[in-house]
Amino acid sequence: MENYWHSVNLDITKCNGCTNCLKRCPTEAIRLRNGKAEIINERCIDCGECIRVCPYHAKRALTDELSDMKYYKYNVALVSIPIYGQFHLNKEINKIFNSFYNLGFDEVYDVAKAADYLSIALKDRLENKEQDGPLISTLCPAIIRLIQIRFPSLIDRIIKLETPMEIAARLAKREAMEKTGLSMDEIGTFYITECPAKITSIKNPVGIRKSYVDRAISIESVYSKILKLYPDVEIRKQIQNSSSIGIGWAKANGQSYSIKAKNYLAVDGVENVIEVLEGMELGKLNDVDFFEGYACVNGCIGGPLTMENSFIAKARIRRISEEIGESQFEAIDKAKALEIINLEMKDWIDDIKPKNVMKLDSDIRVAINKMDMIEQIYKQLPGIDCGTCGAPSCRALAEDIVRGEASIDDCIIRKGQEAKK
Ligand code: SF4
Numbered sequence: 001m002e003n004y005w006h007s008v009n010l011d012i013t014k015c016n017g018c019t020n021c022l023k024r025c026p027t028e029a030i031r032l033r034n035g036k037a038e039i040i041n042e043r044c045i046d047c048g049e050c051i052r053v054c055p056y057h058a059k060r061a062l063t064d065e066l067s068d069m070k071y072y073k074y075n076v077a078l079v080s081i082p083i084y085g086q087f088h089l090n091k092e093i094n095k096i097f098n099s100f101y102n103l104g105f106d107e108v109y110d111v112a113k114a115a116d117y118l119s120i121a122l123k124d125r126l127e128n129k130e131q132d133g134p135l136i137s138t139l140c141p142a143i144i145r146l147i148q149i150r151f152p153s154l155i156d157r158i159i160k161l162e163t164p165m166e167i168a169a170r171l172a173k174r175e176a177m178e179k180t181g182l183s184m185d186e187i188g189t190f191y192i193t194e195c196p197a198k199i200t201s202i203k204n205p206v207g208i209r210k211s212y213v214d215r216a217i218s219i220e221s222v223y224s225k226i227l228k229l230y231p232d233v234e235i236r237k238q239i240q241n242s243s244s245i246g247i248g249w250a251k252a253n254g255q256s257y258s259i260k261a262k263n264y265l266a267v268d269g270v271e272n273v274i275e276v277l278e279g280m281e282l283g284k285l286n287d288v289d290f291f292e293g294y295a296c297v298n299g300c301i302g303g304p305l306t307m308e309n310s311f312i313a314k315a316r317i318r319r320i321s322e323e324i325g326e327s328q329f330e331a332i333d334k335a336k337a338l339e340i341i342n343l344e345m346k347d348w349i350d351d352i353k354p355k356n357v358m359k360l361d362s363d364i365r366v367a368i369n370k371m372d373m374i375e376q377i378y379k380q381l382p383g384i385d386c387g388t389c390g391a392p393s394c395r396a397l398a399e400d401i402v403r404g405e406a407s408i409d410d411c412i413i414r415k416g417q418e419a420k421k
């Protein structure tokens with residue numbers, strides 16, 4: 001069993017075995033055992049789909065708390081880009097940013113600024129790419145994990161470029177160290193997150209040795225506090241300092257727009273992403289230069305830990321982006337920005353490794369044999385994908401049987417049919 005920490009977690013006392021999550025999990029990572037859901041650790045990509053669909057709130061994301069600020073001498077809130085779409089347009093966005101001071105933070109950082117810088121680096125990587133076909137964005141950690149477990153042949157296509165969250169954390173730490181004279185460990189960086197997959201990527205980073213984000217607090221946990229504080233918030237400074245280019249990264253196709261890419265493919269919703277990655281594996285997308293895939297519908301503005309409907313949030317972001325415009329981006333010294341990103345990227349130490357959890361066997365002949373066995377067992381099952389056996393589909397049960405994790409008698413329908421004979 002892989003020892004891998006996941007943010008997405010089950011509160012077994014709340015689970016009543018309704019099978020909603022079982023059927024919606026895109027990687028078939030959930031089984032029902034003794035009337036309760038169980039997450040198969042190795043298969044989970046922390047997409048949060050089960051959090052969305054569980055009517056009993058038994059699935060949750062493990063997050064940190066505002067009270068964790070006590071562990072640091074100086075605390076910085078890294079305000080994620082989807083925040084731009086969370087509040088009604090009658091709330092001024094810079095005032096929302098300033099409200100984090102009232103929550104107890106010493107400094108507040110606009111993560112979209114890091115996305116401005118990354119847009120320059122992304123363009124540079126694509127202009128200098130050495131392989132045919134698409135390069136894959138690293139923005140959505142759920143999709144990176146999906147590629148690791150289900151599409152390992154595509155790993156080489158993943159761009160070695162960190163996310164706005166990571167770059168913002170590093171820049172914020174450096175700024176705070178200069179300002180306060182404190183050490184890196186004395187400064188706490190708190191990502192105000194839309195996403196359980198990002199929380200997991202903080203604890204289990206891919207490609208880098210260690211995340212510079214110390215803690216993650218969900219947007220939903222601070223949302224009502226901010227609304228309450230808002231009328232009395234004083235503007236201490238202009239924190240919002242990104243352009244519409246960086247802000248656009250909150251939504252699907254924002255990265256491609258930021259670099260004015262022509263041959264790109266932006267896909268949202270994990271089932272759609274799986275379909276497109278299957279095509280990419282078959283070499284069907286070699287005319288595409290860049291692929292951005294998001295587990296969530298509409299991109300990160302649809303993250304499971306946000307408050308607002310993603311379509312409404314998208315419309316707000318469009319309005320705010322129009323008002324803010326691109327002038328902040330135009331003012332960035334592009335060579336300097338590239339230098340900053342390349343300096344931060346020196347921490348990329350590791351190749352992304354495949355996690356062959358879907359493989360039936362490492363010996364190809366044994367694997368083929370097992371595939372035949374799955375087909376034979378599947379033919380004996382009713383094919384109605386009812387989920388009462390505890391597996392999400394009849395084919396998944398057949399696979400579980402071949403893996404030695406279930407029995408054909410788990411199918412109650414078949415058992416009944418056999419008894420009538
Ligand atoms: S987070 Fe996603 S992959 Fe993990 S168990 Fe839930 S639905 Fe499945």
Ligand code: SF4
Pocket residue numbers: 046047139140141142143194195196197198294295296299300301302303304
């Ligand atoms: S699309 Fe964004 S919010 Fe959703 S899982 Fe991916 S990174 Fe997280």
